[in-house]
Amino acid sequence: MKLDKDCVRDVLLTIEEDIGVNRSTSISDLRHFNRLKNYDISQITYCVKKLHEADFISQMDYTREIPPTELTFKGHEFLDTIRDSDVWDKTKQASSTVSTVSLAILADVASSFIKQKLNLS
Structure with missing residues (x-):
């Protein structure tokens, strides 16, 4: 599955x-x-x-x-990375260009969008 x-x-x-x-x-x-x-x-x-x-x-x-x-704690950290709906939507859209993406990669992609929102990148 x-x-x-x-x-x-x-x-x-x-x-x-x-x-x-x-x-x-x-x-x-x-x-x-x-x-x-x-x-x-x-x-x-x-x-x-x-x-x-x-x-x-x-x-x-x-x-x-x-x-x-x-x-x-690990679950909270992951959820905090993908919690924001805007960040989640952008993360899904960005990752849709490849056939499979691990949860770790999703967290990395989401983190990059969070950093952009916070003007850290």
């Missing part, structure tokens, strides 16, 4: 804004949050697993469908 970058961003934002620390919900319930309504359960599940493997989210138990309850 292909990792949907928009789903990555939307899952991270949902965990940060809607789930919070130690709130209990199931992976299947994640699709009912506003940002995730347009994704099917397989996309969300795959995304959550990959975010956990990347150490962007914590407290995951696949066997009982317990989703993450919080972002890791």
Whole structure:
């Protein structure tokens, strides 16, 4: 399955804004949050697993469908880089010129747009 970058961003934002620390919900319930309504359960599940493997989210138990309850520091850093909608749109547009882009490269591209906004480049 292909990792949907928009789903990555939307899952991270949902965990940060809607789930919070130690709130209990199931992976299947994640699709009912506003940002995730347009994704099917397989996309969300795959995304959550990959975010956990990347150490962007914590407290995951696949066997009982317990989703993450919080972002890791690494997850917060990545989300802070892609949080701004304008930066995210520019990042997606810039990265659309190649067939695949890793999350690390997306973060680098987003960082360059942030630096431009702050007149640091």
